[in-house]
Amino acid sequence: EVQLVESGGGLVQPGRSLKLSCAASGFTFSDYAMAWVRQAPKKGLEWVATIIYDGSSTYYRDSVKGRFTISRDNAKSTLYLQMDSLRSEDTATYYCARPNYYSGDFDYWGQGVMVTVSS
Amino acid sequence: DVVMTQTPPSLSVAIGQSVSISCKSSQSLVYSDGKTYLHWLLQSSGRSPKRLIYQVSNLDSGVPDRFSGTGSQKDFTLKISRVEAKDLGVYYCAQTTHFPLTFGSGTKLEIK
Numbered sequence: 012e013v014q015l016v017e018s019g020g021g022l023v024q025p026g027r028s029l030k031l032s033c034a035a036s037g038f039t040f041s042d043y044a045m046a047w048v049r050q051a052p053k054k055g056l057e058w059v060a061t062i063i064y065d066g067s068s069t070y071y072r073d074s075v076k077g078r079f080t081i082s083r084d085n086a087k088s089t090l091y092l093q094m095d096s097l098r099s100e101d102t103a104t105y106y107c108a109r110p111n112y113y114s115g116d117f118d119y120w121g122q123g124v125m126v127t128v129s130s
Numbered sequence: 131d132v133v134m135t136q137t138p139p140s141l142s143v144a145i146g147q148s149v150s151i152s153c154k155s156s157q158s159l160v161y162s163d164g165k166t167y168l169h170w171l172l173q174s175s176g177r178s179p180k181r182l183i184y185q186v187s188n189l190d191s192g193v194p195d196r197f198s199g200t201g202s203q204k205d206f207t208l209k210i211s212r213v214e215a216k217d218l219g220v221y222y223c224a225q226t227t228h229f230p231l232t233f234g235s236g237t238k239l240e241i242k
Contacts, residue, residue, distance in 0.1 A: 046231075048179075056171075056179065056222055058231035072230045106178055114184040115161075115226045116169035123178050 013037040015107045015121035022127045023097055033090040033107030033121055040088035041065070044110045046117065047081060047092050049103035057103075060092065061110065075101075097128045132157050132225055136234030143213050144242045151208045151237045153223035158203045160227070167227040170199055170208050173236075174219040182221075183208065215241055 019031040033045070047059040060081040061070045069081050080093040090107055104125050108117040133156040143149050159168045170183040181190045183199040186206060196211045210217055218241050223234040 055236045056173075056224070056233040058233070061231075070229055110226070111184070114169075114188070115165070115167040116181060116184040116224065117171075117179075118181050118184075118190075120178040120180070 013109070013119045015109065015119055017105065017107050017121045017124035020105065020124035020126045022129065024130050025098060025128055027097055028093070028095045029097060029126060030094070031092040031105055031107075031124060031126070033092075035088045035090065035107075035109075038109075040083075041085040043112070045081075045083060045090045046108045046110055047090075048106045048108050048117070048120075049101075050106070050123075051100075051103040054103075059105070062090070094126070097126075099128050102126060102128045131230055132159075132228050132232050134223055134225060134232050134234040136223055136237055138237060139235065140238040140240065142240045142242050145213060145215060147213055148209065148211045149213060149239065150210075151221055151223075153201075153206045153208070153234050155204045155206075155225055157228065159206075159225050160203060166202065167225060168199075168201065168206050169224045169226065171222045171224060172217075172219050173222065177219075179222065210239075213239075213241070217241075 014036045016034045023029050044063045046061040062081045078096045082091045104123040106123045107121040109119040111118040135154045137152045159166050171179040172182050173179045187199040198209045220236045220238050
């Protein structure tokens with residue numbers, strides 16, 4: 012059974028940093044690209060970043076480029092999101108999601124982790 | 131960025147009725163490989179999103195055939211026939227043809 016379990020969320024002050032983790036199990040992690048998608052309170056879904064299977068290429072939405080870094084440790088089957096220079100508009104539930112190579116969509120999602128940026 | 135315009139924002143239907151949700155994109159969603167990467171997801175209250183339909187019309191495993199997806203290029207529709215109480219939640223369309231990946235604003239389905 013595929014499982015994605017996020018951790019590392021919490022309350023952080025504007026301008027500070029936070030690192031999210033997503034522990035994957037139930038599939039060969041190193042075979043898949045991985046992504047982060049966020050959802051601000053009472054709002055819709057917003058793609059944040061994607062990393063390909065071996066970590067050699069990454070993609071970001073413009074609003075987080077230069078502040079967020081997506082990375083992975085295939086030996087630990089873990090995905091990360093390092094978030095620096097956090098802003099109030101980064102407040103959201105962050106989901107780890109698995110892109111399916113063949114269908115192109117996100118076929119599995121984690122339960123999400125809440126990040127609140129506030130002084 | 132590809133803008134996904136999803137309508138209506140909400141629907142209230144009786145059990146057994148049928149509903150349709152529209153999703154229109156600002157650009158064609160046909161990729162260079164000829165495939166159309168338009169998908170539908172359902173987010174039930176307090177839960178994470180769940181895959182429903184991928185590449186316009188392919189139902190995820192376990193999704194009943196009361197759900198169907200149609201469309202092409204820039205115009206897509208999700209239809210739910212014989213709505214059941216367990217269908218309630220927020221439906222999103224999503225495109226993965228172009229970066230940045232984008233989602234529709236969601237359609238909240240409520241049961242009368």
